Amino acid sequence: MAELTYRDAVARGIAQEMARDPDVIFFGEDVAKAGGVFKATVGLYEQFGPRRVRDTPISEQAILGAAMGAAMTGLKPIAEIMFSDFFAVCFDYIANEFPKSRYMSNGQVKCPLVVRTGNGAGSRFGAQHSQSVENWAMMIPGLKVVAPSTPRDVVGLMAAAVRDPDPVIFFEHKSLYATKGEVPDGEIVDTLGSARIVRPGKHATILALALMVPRALAAAERLQAEHGLDCEVIDVRSLVPLDTQAILGSVGRTHRLFTVEENPRLCGWGAEIVSIVADEAFYDLDGPPVRITTPHMPLPAADIFEDMVLPTVDRIVETVRRSLSA
Amino acid sequence: MARKPVRAPELSARAKLNDDIGEELRLRLYRMQVELREAEQRAFDLFLQNLVKGTSHLSLGQEAIAAGFAAAMKPGDLSFCTYRGHAHTLARGVPVEKVLGELMQRDNGLMRGKGGSMHLTSVEHGVMGSYAIIGAHLPIACGAALRAQYRGDDDVSVCFFGDGTTNIGAFHEALNFAAVWKLPVVFVCENNLYMEYTPIGEVTAVEHPAADRASAYGLERIVIDGNDADVVYRTASAAYVRARAGKGPSLIECMTYRHSGHSRADPAKYRPEGELEKWKERDPIKIYRARLKQFGIGDDVVAKIDAQVMQMIDAATEACKAAPPPPVDILFTDVYADGGWAWRN
Numbered sequence: 122m123a124e125l126t127y128r129d130a131v132a133r134g135i136a137q138e139m140a141r142d143p144d145v146i147f148f149g150e151d152v153a154k155a156g157g158v159f160k161a162t163v164g165l166y167e168q169f170g171p172r173r174v175r176d177t178p179i180s181e182q183a184i185l186g187a188a189m190g191a192a193m194t195g196l197k198p199i200a201e202i203m204f205s206d207f208f209a210v211c212f213d214y215i216a217n218e219f220p221k222s223r224y225m226s227n228g229q230v231k232c233p234l235v236v237r238t239g240n241g242a243g244s245r246f247g248a249q250h251s252q253s254v255e256n257w258a259m260m261i262p263g264l265k266v267v268a269p270s271t272p273r274d275v276v277g278l279m280a281a282a283v284r285d286p287d288p289v290i291f292f293e294h295k296s297l298y299a300t301k302g303e304v305p306d307g308e309i310v311d312t313l314g315s316a317r318i319v320r321p322g323k324h325a326t327i328l329a330l331a332l333m334v335p336r337a338l339a340a341a342e343r344l345q346a347e348h349g350l351d352c353e354v355i356d357v358r359s360l361v362p363l364d365t366q367a368i369l370g371s372v373g374r375t376h377r378l379f380t381v382e383e384n385p386r387l388c389g390w391g392a393e394i395v396s397i398v399a400d401e402a403f404y405d406l407d408g409p410p411v412r413i414t415t416p417h418m419p420l421p422a423a424d425i426f427e428d429m430v431l432p433t434v435d436r437i438v439e440t441v442r443r444s445l446s447a
Numbered sequence: 448m449a450r451k452p453v454r455a456p457e458l459s460a461r462a463k464l465n466d467d468i469g470e471e472l473r474l475r476l477y478r479m480q481v482e483l484r485e486a487e488q489r490a491f492d493l494f495l496q497n498l499v500k501g502t503s504h505l506s507l508g509q510e511a512i513a514a515g516f517a518a519a520m521k522p523g524d525l526s527f528c529t530y531r532g533h534a535h536t537l538a539r540g541v542p543v544e545k546v547l548g549e550l551m552q553r554d555n556g557l558m559r560g561k562g563g564s565m566h567l568t569s570v571e572h573g574v575m576g577s578y579a580i581i582g583a584h585l586p587i588a589c590g591a592a593l594r595a596q597y598r599g600d601d602d603v604s605v606c607f608f609g610d611g612t613t614n615i616g617a618f619h620e621a622l623n624f625a626a627v628w629k630l631p632v633v634f635v636c637e638n639n640l641y642m643e644y645t646p647i648g649e650v651t652a653v654e655h656p657a658a659d660r661a662s663a664y665g666l667e668r669i670v671i672d673g674n675d676a677d678v679v680y681r682t683a684s685a686a687y688v689r690a691r692a693g694k695g696p697s698l699i700e701c702m703t704y705r706h707s708g709h710s711r712a713d714p715a716k717y718r719p720e721g722e723l724e725k726w727k728e729r730d731p732i733k734i735y736r737a738r739l740k741q742f743g744i745g746d747d748v749v750a751k752i753d754a755q756v757m758q759m760i761d762a763a764t765e766a767c768k769a770a771p772p773p774p775v776d777i778l779f780t781d782v783y784a785d786g787g788w789a790w791r792n
Contacts, residue, residue: 172597186586187593187624190604193575194525194594213580218587221575226568227558228781229709230576262790263782286605286784288730314792331737333460363791 122305128298130272131161131237134279134321135199137308139169145283148175149184149201149237150227158203158428159239159298166347181207185214185236189288192234193222205254205292207239207388212257219288220263235282235289239330240268241373241383242415242431243296247422253383253415256390258290265313266360270293270334272302274358277311285313294331314362318371322353323443325377328368328394330357332380333432340437348442352379360390368394369402374409379441386417408447413440466742468677472518473742474752476676477735479514481756483534484732486543489760490533490550494711498768499550503564506534508674508706511731512637513538515679516605519687525575525591527584527606530565531637532577535607539572544763553770560773561781570692575604582608582617585634589621592630592690603690604632605683611642611657619663622698626664631690633683634698637673639705644717657700666698673701674731677738 125133139145147165149157152198153176156163166174177184183203188200202208208215217238222230242251258266266289269275275293319334320341329337334356344350353371355422357364372378378398380391395410413432468476487507493499506513509531517526517538528535531545541557549556550564557567563578572770575591578584588606595602612618613636636657640647653659658670672678679701686697704726708715715723727733739749782788 175628178620180586180624180625182582182617183586183589183620183624186589186617186621188577190587190590190592191594191597192590193587194591196597198590198593213583217580218578218583223784224782225558225562225566226570226576227561227777228786229558229568229570231784233784262788265783283554361790365791428656 122303124301124322125272125301125304126298127275127302128161129199130161130275130304131279131293131306132164134276135162135165136168137276138280138283139165139173143198144176144195145199146191147199148172148187150177150179150203153200155335157201159295161293161298162201174180181211185211186218188234188236189214189218192232193230197222197233199235199237199283202236202238204250205238206249206252208238208254208257211312214283215258215264215290216261216267220261224263231238232288233284233286235279235291237291237293239295240292241294242420242427243332245422245424245427248419251420255292255360256384256388259390259393260388263288264361265289267313267358268294268360269358270294270297270356272300272309272357273304273309276304276356278313279310280308280310281313284310284315289313292331296332300335314359314364316358316364316367317356318353319356320352320354322351323375324350325352325379325445326368326375327352327379327381327437327441328355328357328372328391329354329381330360330384330390333383336432336434337381337437339434340441343434343438344441350442350445352441357390361440365397369398372398372402373405374400376405376446378406378410379444380410380412381437382412382414383431384415386412386414410446411440411444413437462561467525468680469626470742470744473739474744474748476514476680477517477739477749478752478756479518479538480510480676480732481511482543482760483510483752485756485760486537486546487533489764490547491707493547493572493764494549499542500552501563503550503711504531504709505707506531506705508726508730509639509703510534511635511676511679511735512635512673512701512703515676516635516683518605519680519683520573520603521523523564523573523602524687525588525589525602525604527575527604528567528577529584529608530577530579530676531609532567533564536567538571539569541569541572542763543576544766545569548765548767548770551767552772553767553772555767555770556773559777561777566723582612582615584608584618585612585621586608588632589625590631592625592632593628595631596628602689603687605635607635607637608633609642610636610638610640610647610656611734612636613660614651615640622660622664622666622696625696626666629693629695631693632696633686633690634696636698636700637703638700639703642711643709644713655700655744657698661698664698666696669698670700670702673703674729693714737772
């Protein structure tokens with residue numbers, strides 16, 4: 122067991138898979154010699170060499186297209202899109218090519234690849250380098266979508282993503298790169314499609330993803346300490362496949378549901394989950410499900426503004442307290 | 448037309464009787480072009496009978512390019528096509544019945560009705576897909592070539608597209624990417640003079656939309672007569688040799704003309720009067736019949752090939768008409784690799 126940063130866990134996760142399987146290659150902008158703009162891939166170029174770890178031009182379409190061509194002919198590429206906001210310039214591959222090739226070809230074409238990307242706010246980069254766009258990927262049939270919140274999950278879910286036979290979009294949260302956590306020694310392989318109860322509780326279920334997980338946890342501790350409310354916090358981890366059973370099971374015990382989403386309000390992942398719970402567990406609920414999200418607006422750059430729009434521990438505490446005491 | 452034509456290999460002793468291409472290959476090229484022509488014509492006729500549904504983009508008049516590039520390939524080489532991909536798919540040996548069956552949305556279709564005309568794919572024949580988003584497949588072909596380079600495989604990825612594709616970003620990203628990494632990929636621009644309904648010259652800064660951009664990526668400027676299958680075959684062979692030798696990509700602009708509109712919906716009224724007739728004098732099949740005669744191949748041999756092809760296409764048509772629609776139980780299969788479509792537990 123060693124303490125590792127989320128950033129170093131990315132490199133460890135990729136290295137674990139590259140060492141295991143020579144079909145795994147990795148490329149993106151500034152990822153090789155520079156070790157990535159977030160320094161999340163430091164050492165991979167030195168360990169695996171220029172054939173397997175490559176710097177590309179600033180050509181997001183070429184990066185994702187090449188990953189697909191390599192995947193459909195037998196490799197297991199990992200491609201990096203530096204900021205998830207840039208999905209908008211290569212969305213054809215994410216929306217039209219990766220996820221539809223298998224179906225359209227009646228199962229002939231395979232697309233086992235991973236797209237890693239820096240997602241989320243907190244770095245004061247403004248509206249085009251701070252977005253949480255996991256819902257852009259979640260809405261597309263044929264993709265799998267994961268977003269780890271801890272260094273251990275980064276390694277385990279990276280392994281699961283690389284070994285998965287479908288295209289996986291892997292959202293790393295930029296504001297988590299510097300966070301630390303215990304990571305066991307040896308190989309770690311997780312499972313796509315499993316949520317995790319990170320804090321058991323009986324009064325309400327709080328669902329969160331990525332950066333919102335530590336905030337939901339901190340809020341749950343305060344709700345317990347200050348208001349005597351015992352909340353269950355679930356790290357959703359994987360939006361597709363979605364661990365619906367874990368969510369429905371929790372709501373069946375707590376009878377209240379809150380989602381904490383960094384994405385802007387409309388069509389965020391919480392909306393889909395709330396609709397599933399309303400559909401399938403309506404009579405388990407003792408009150409309306411509540412979504413805590415970023416408002417439906419572009420993200421501001423200034424720190425005081427950015428801090429005001431992202432769900433905060435205070436906002437989670439206040440929203441849950443008010444709802445439960447209503 | 449070529450400023451720098453690709454030089455044909457030295458003529459062998461056989462050249463005096465025939466030439467570097469030889470009778471067997473030449474007959475194969477002829478048969479292939481006739482098959483592509485008649486299969487496309489049949490697809491058109493079947494529209495008119497309302498037996499082909501959806502849209503369809505025909506390669507009538509462009510057969511020499513598909514035939515020449517495919518004939519020069521080795522088994523294992525990979526084709527990446529556009530939505531105008533019937534001809535390139537057939538040229539790799541995919542049976543006509545499979546293609547017409549897909550167009551007619553029958554269970555005997557290549558993808559059993561799940562892909563349609565614009566997405567013909569036959570991995571076992573090296574047809575790695577037909578892509579309906581302009582430019583999307585150029586980077587994908589780069590990726591397949593990257594795998595070949597990485598593993599030391601001998602295959603070449605060949606990517607076909609129209610003149611309109613040269614004005615989209617993915618074209619330029621892919622050309623640069625392939626050139627920088629010296630990938631074994633051959634980019635083939637079929638310049639049929641129109642991007643959909645608009646003359647390509649009206650919307651492009653240079654005369655030759657592909658070739659005049661080649662120098663930006665350090666590549667040779669190549670423009671060829673795309674209606675002469677021999678020229679196409681020789682050019683393709685040289686590009687494949689270059690790719691297999693690790694010398695990197697080629698970009699080849701083939702001048703041609705489509706005899707029909709852009710798609711099923713287009714009667715092509717935007718063409719100036721007489722243009723189609725002028726190009727029909729340079730019909731690739733007409734050119735090739737004259738070529739066969741020039742090399743002493745008798746009319747009886749040609750007529751026999753024509754009859755065999757028609758018989759095969761008639762049989763394929765009947766088989767498709769008799770085939771059932773695809774069963775409903777495949778509707779939800781192959782969304783994910785586990786065979787199903789489940790996104791939740």
